[in-house]
């Protein structure tokens with residue numbers, strides 16, 4: 001049995017199938033961790049959703065910002081964006097079952113000292129606290145007020161976490177931290193403008209993994225394609241999984257036991 005972690009699929013279905021073949025992945029024995037952003041930007045978003053959902057217990061998936069955006073468009077009354085490639089999902093006969101499945105995915109998964117979220121783990125959050133906060137968003141997604149949550153989650157403010165935040169502001173900071181974070185300042189406040197490599201930090205900001213923690217978890221994350229699977233200057237055990245399949249890079253699987261990486265080239 002092997003366990004592999006894979007970064008953002010973003011509709012790279014052909015590459016996903018090719019990668020599973022390269023790994024000789026067998027869902028009866030092997031396990032997959034997927035770091036979110038299964039959909040959008042790429043051409044095979046519907047096929048990716050179906051493929052991963054069909055893996056059942058063999059796949060553990062966290063939600064990314066593009067997955068949340070799909071849910072907001074489908075179920076929150078939010079306008080699709082010009083570059084979205086979500087139409088095939090929205091028109092699919094099995095749309096409701098796929099969306100129900102997606103909406104019930106977590107923002108964080110944990111196995112011992114290994115954690116995965118789409119964007120990473122800010123140094124100011126202890127692991128138990130991060131699980132609790134992710135659970136608050138998961139509860140909102142599973143509640144009758146999920147449509148209002150999906151409409152209200154958009155935006156960049158507040159940019160800084162505070163324990164006394166409540167309501168939609170609190171949920172928005174949790175979503176933004178776990179699904180959109182790249183650069184933060186020493187207080188843990190988020191920057192949303194910079195998207196290039198680790199060296200492109202705005203003044204006063206640095207990649208979240210360059211801040212030390214008191215504990216030493218293994219932190220798996222996707223989201224940040226420009227890192228090309230690296231974590232330069234990291235002061236924590238962070239492993240970047242998004243190698244930019246949709247941006248002319250590759251789709252990569254990390255074997256969680258051996259640390260070996262296997263990639264297939266992106267076709268875009």
Ligand SMILES: Nc1ncnc2c1ncn2[C@@H]1O[C@H](COP(=O)(O)OP(=O)(O)OP(=O)(O)OP(=O)(O)OC[C@H]2O[C@@H](n3cnc4c(N)ncnc43)[C@H](O)[C@@H]2O)[C@@H](O)[C@H]1O
Nearest residue numbers: 065066068069153154155175195196223224225226244247
């Ligand atoms: N609470 C919330 N508030 C607001 N929006 C929310 C939200 N929750 C969900 N959303 C949604 O989030 C979605 C994305 O918003 P965007 O604002 O478009 O997201 P992004 O930061 O570009 O993130 P993405 O996930 O696409 O990142 P990636 O590294 O692949 O790509 C980033 C950049 O990296 C560049 N890049 C890729 N590979 C590179 C490389 N090797 N070198 C240099 N640059 C590279 C690409 O060109 C690209 O410009 C929208 O649909 C939005 O609606």
